[in-house]
Amino acid sequence: METWDAITARRNVRDFDDGPLPRELLERILEAGRRAPAAQNWQPWDFVVVTDREQLTELANVAPGAGHVAGSAATIALILPDTGDRGARDRAQYDLGQATMAMMIAAADLGIGSGHAGVGDQELARRLLGFPEDSYAARFIDLGYPADRPLRPIRDPNRRSFDEVVHWRRW
Numbered sequence: 001m002e003t004w005d006a007i008t009a010r011r012n013v014r015d016f017d018d019g020p021l022p023r024e025l026l027e028r029i030l031e032a033g034r035r036a037p038a039a040q041n042w043q044p045w046d047f048v049v050v051t052d053r054e055q056l057t058e059l060a061n062v063a064p065g066a067g068h069v070a071g072s073a074a075t076i077a078l079i080l081p082d083t084g085d086r087g088a089r090d091r092a093q094y095d096l097g098q099a100t101m102a103m104m105i106a107a108a109d110l111g112i113g114s115g116h117a118g119v120g121d122q123e124l125a126r127r128l129l130g131f132p133e134d135s136y137a138a139r140f141i142d143l144g145y146p147a148d149r150p151l152r153p154i155r156d157p158n159r160r161s162f163d164e165v166v167h168w169r170r171w
């Protein structure tokens with residue numbers, strides 16, 4: 001796909017077909033996240049990758065909005081340091097957003113659907129994934145080929161209008 005097509009075709013996919021993701025494609029997506037920019041090149045993230053069906057089914061219980069993780073071909077748990085410092089936490093969240101979008105665009109480029117899932121139950125996530133006590137699971141990205149229809153550029157996305165969002169020179 002062209003970059004612009006990948007950007008405009010990405011959408012949250014929550015229903016995946018049964019096919020596995022080839023390891024090299026999964027690694028390409030992870031590499032996009034690893035290369036993401038971060039404040040002072042801090043790179044606060046770690047990624048835990050899950051492809052085992054039983055583990056995915058259990059991971060889907062971390063929050064009500066995470067049910068779609070169970071049917072994914074792979075899920076990447078995005079782990080951040082649990083710093084008590086508000087500024088550091090904000091920076092890490094911004095950085096992770098960049099890594100997230102890089103991975104989602106890389107996935108779309110390969111025709112692979114991606115979705116976000118919030119993580120409520122940190123103890124369950126930690127038991128299943130084994131990340132250290134001084135860190136937390138900030139979000140999951142679940143991946144797989146879309147079950148409904150292939151990714152295609154979306155002409156009219158469900159978004160606030162361009163003119164409402166964009167302010168030239170001053171608000």
Ligand SMILES: Cc1cc2nc3c(=O)[nH]c(=O)nc-3n(C[C@H](O)[C@H](O)[C@H](O)COP(=O)(O)O)c2cc1C
Nearest residue numbers: 010011012013014063065066068115116117118119
């Ligand atoms: C920070 C963030 C958290 C999200 N959390 C969830 C979630 O827990 N479960 C879910 O199904 N979708 C989640 N989403 C997906 C959004 O609902 C979705 O991106 C938005 O409705 C726009 O739809 P689109 O991604 O298909 O364009 C999240 C998205 C973001 C950016």
